[in-house]
Amino acid sequence: MRLFDLQLDDFGCFRNAQMRDIDDGLVVVGGPQRAGKTTFMQVVRQLGWGIKRDDSLPPPADEYRLYAQFANDDERHMLNLDGYATPEATPLDGSPKRSIEEIFGSISRLQYEQLFTISLAELQRLPPGIEDSADLSEVLLGGAYGDIADVPAMESDFADRAYDIGRTYGKPTKRSELRDPMDTIQDGLELRKQAKAQVDEHREKSNELAALEETIGKLEAERDALAQEQQRLSVVATEFDDIRRYQELRRSLDEADVEESRAFPANGLERASRLNDDYSDVCARLQEATEVFTSVTDATDVDQQRRAVLDRQNRIEQAHENISGWKERLNQIEDAREDVKSTRASIENRIAALHPDCEGARAEVKQVDTDLVRSTQVADAVSAFETATERVETTNATLENKRDQLEAAEETVAELESEDSSRETRSVVRNFAVVAASAILGGGGLSIAGYPYVGLGVSLVLFVIGLVSASRKLTAATTGDSPLQHAKGHVNSLETEVAGLERELAEHEETRDDAAAELADIRETLGFPADVSPAGVESFYDEVVALSSELTGLEQDETGLADKQAALADELRDVAKTVSSVESFDWNDDDRLDTAQSLFAAIRSASEAAGRAERLDAVQVERRSLEADIRSLLDEWDGIDLLDADDPQTETVTARLQAFIDAGEQATAVLEDVDEKETRQTRLRNRFETQAITDAFAPIREEDDETWLDALERVADAYVDQEAVEAQRELVDAERDAIIDTLETKQKERIDLQRELSRLASDDDLIDARETITEGQQELQRLGEAYAVNRIAEALTETLHERFIEEVAGSLIEEAGEVFQRITTEYTGITHTEELDDLRFKALRNGKPPHASQELSRATAEQLFLAIRIARIRQLDVTLPLVLDDSMANFDPDHGARMLQTVDELSKTHQVFLLTCHPEQVALAAEHAQVSQYWCLDNGRFEGPHEHADIVLELLTGDGVFEDLGGTIRQ
């Protein structure tokens, strides 16, 4: 591509400046300083990519305006740029439409800038103005670099990320991202250090606690010791009197003969006392009884009298007890006597009333032998007689009636007449005869057997039965169906009945007669008066029987009464005999019972005497018994003389018994002291059954076998009285309170320490530290890995880049070396460092080490970079305008000439603008190159084109030529 028309407006000093008909090849633009050469170069740089929004261009007054026409191969295009618009190519002269990219190829703005627009200033600062991912490599490698154009950017991205994380060295520097997690870790480590220090602190606190525990232990021991002393003093204070009493008893008993006291029959003392009382009492009672006994007796010998009474006492007492019985019997006898008398009179009256013949006939009545006839026999006979009599009367009446009926019936038959009546009558008669015979035989049999009335009665009955039977037979025989027969039957029947009744009547009469006869026999047998009616026989008999019996009883009663009187009299006589020996009493046998009352009085008197004797005797017995008991009691103890076996003197008994009692009371007192001492001792000892008290006294025991009581006494002995004990207690209380206060303080300190230890024993701080460290480590790990990955990725991309460059950059370096050798003539080639991000070239000389660019002279270094650029431009597929802005200013003429020759060769294929303010450069170009045109540039204005360099030289040398040509330029 080449420009053939260019118009600039509002670019720095350029105001509607134009270059028209610009030629191909080498175009020299000469202008003084500040003429606008560099601005021109900047404008050219914008052609393919638009105006860059940076400060590389002076700002427009209004708007950048750029107009250019260019040819690319055989095509012509126009380009307008207003402001920051995107450049577009407009075809001219029928050329096909092309995009800017097609025209400029794949070359980048930077590549174009760095390769095709070369200022002296930019040559001085390599790598020049690299931005972002671009670098000199891109510039230099061009199309090859395009294949890996992004690799440096990648590398840069990786590097930037790594740098952000860990800066250059991947460590937590101040601004690196690693700093935060590292700080977190450090915080955690510090926490862990503190937490681990807890172990030491715990140990320290444990030791403190141990020391404190020891102090507390001592204080508690002191407190407890004082508490024990308090306890001891409390016990002593409480038991002080008891202790003193105990000690007193002990001393007292030490002087007493306890064994002797124990030997005394202790149970005998009470008994002795009781015996003493009883003995006094019995003696008094004996005296009294004796006086009573003697007061009612005249006997001179009281004992004898007493014994006499007592000898009969049983009988007297028995008699005394029997008095009521005897009195009863006396009354009964009297009553019986009255009864007999009354009965006798009654019987005699009844005998007189029995029959006139019987008055005074007591003996006779009594002599009736009622045994001869039994009362039942009399009753039966009377009854039979009366029955028979009644039957006779009844049968008679019936018979009369039947006879009347028969008569009427016979009249009826007569009327009917019957021939057969005789036969029937015979049969009836025969039957009747049989019955009659049977009655006679039965009654007679009985009569013969000794029962005549009975036999008569039986005969009559049988007879009647026979008649009835005959009558029935007759009736039956005459019964027939005909009236005659019926009448005859009726007559026969009546006849039979009549016959029967007649037999019956006879029988009854016979029976009655038999009964009357029997009654007569009885009357006679019994000697009853003959005029006693049969009906009176029975009552007479009964009365006689009763009187006889009563008379017998009366006689028996009279006999019994006599016997009773005799028996009682006998008994009373014996009693009277006994009583009379004791009491003055005379028994009268003649009037035995009449003196009974006197006897009874005597008995009672004797009984009373016996009682007095008995009481006297009992008291004497009692006294003797007591004396025996006393003797027995005194036997139990050797400390007193025994009593006489018989009848000891009362005074002796009393004296010895009292001596016994006195000794016993003394022994009892000793033993009571012993008991009291033991009781108190036991009670005091029992106080030590309380563990707290035992614990309190344990420390003061002098020996292990010292008794608690001894220890207690020893404590008590230290004090005069209870007040002294209390005073000591107050002192101890005060001391203990003080220790407790101190102890409480220490215990609170202990609680605080324990809490502290509990806290120190906890893993909480360690856990917090661990979490903090872990949190930091996780982030550090993440960032550390990210750093490492980015750095490795960066290194990989760099290596990739290098390897690629190594492959593709070889020809460039070779060609650049040739150019460089040609320009310099003294250097044989170029080489470069591997670090593309800090690409450095070295000049090769035969036999000498390579010279780094910075080791070269400025001009040589510029020649080196120009050689590289020229070589690279040669390799590019595109042919774009090249702008050299005083790039050779520092070259000496020889080097400048050789460089211009090289540029001249390049201008065969590329349009080259050689901008310079140095006239010698213009002259040199004119001498060593085929310059196509010369242009003047001054103050933002172009003038040209010229075929020769003179105008330009004049401009640059300031000889006024330029001024003269001002009008042209202004066009």
Add this chain to the structure above:
Amino acid sequence: MSVRFIHTADLHLGSLLQTVGATSDRLQTQLQEATYTAFERVIDLALAESVDFLLVAGDLYDQKSRSVRANEFIAEQFRRLEAADIPVYVIYGNHDPVAGSTRYVDLPDNVYEFDHQEADSVAYPDEDAPTARLWGQSYGTERESRPLYESYTPTDGRIPHIGLLHTGLTPDADRYVPCSPAELGARDDISYWALGHLHQTCQYREDPPIVQAGIPQGRHVGEPGVGGCVLVEIEPVGDPELEFVPTSPIVWQTAEISLASTEDGVTTLDDIEALVAKHVGSLTETGPVDAVDHSIPVRDGDWRPDGYVCRWELTGRGPAHEMLAADEEALDRLETRLRESFTDRDPFIWTESVVDVTGPPLPDVDELRGQDIVVDEFFALRDDLETDPEMRATLRDEVGEIWEAVDDPEDTSADTLALTDEKFDELVERAERRVLDELVRRRS
């Protein structure tokens, strides 16, 4: 006469799970108590099994986390064994060296602590009628370069000899008793090597058994899987019987959640949460024991922990990458949501963190092979990187001073990052992926 014992190590009591932001007191307690609970379970097991003794092969405490409570807890647990007449044999390791001021509470009389000055042996149950002899030597300081095991010199071949050793099993290192399984295995006079220091349970050899007990409870995402102890029975004749018994109430997991473009697409946090939920379901269903290939038979294959602490590593290319990249707080919000969503499950799932290693939705990188000279050059570079130690060494210099090259992650201080070979490889891989992603993105 056989001996039966429990082999444990690396309890690190006092150290805590490296979690933050527990949302409930209950969860916080569970997390904080995990190391204690695991140790208590070891003691419970010893009591339940009525073992002859308990072996602790170092790092009972953690001097970085000196704790009164840890000391008291250990003493209390050992007293439980004392009550059951079960002795405990302890060597101290690099985390609780004798010279360190780790121990604070006197241990009960049933605990035998091996000295650090020289190797020592003690007979079980006593010297009069021993049925086994224990050999051991504690660390004096945090480093122990002496071949302590060479001083274990049994002479009585009639009883089993058990060697306690705290070692990293790296012969060329000089910190943690340098030795190799082969060296220990050559010692036919030792019936069982009870090792500590490495936190993964592993049996290196069978005759004699060389066993790292592993850690009873992992404390961070770098100690994943089921923690436990080893129940051992050694017969006078025959092979020892070993059984791994899980004890860790918490299991650490790093789960990869692929957000690669699918038909449905993963474009929102809800989508990511759904994918995590799906993984959670699978995790709790499968159980942690089945998910790991154990070199020692596991007692209870159905064993389940109380909970999981998971790091969700979001991977794959897709629109989610853009979404996450566009919102600086998106990961934090996602982390919060995941914590809230799964905490109440049984076992609970606690999100330790969410790591975004997703990539942009780019064409398949392989499609660019042979088509793009830069991509091809990068592949060539990557191939060279794998075979060129110098190139890798150069990259090692790039990781930053925050990284400290170590063989053992535990060797780093809290304020540096452990650069193990594995970690470096991971970083390089991630960097390669980043570069490739960027290349593809820029050139597509």
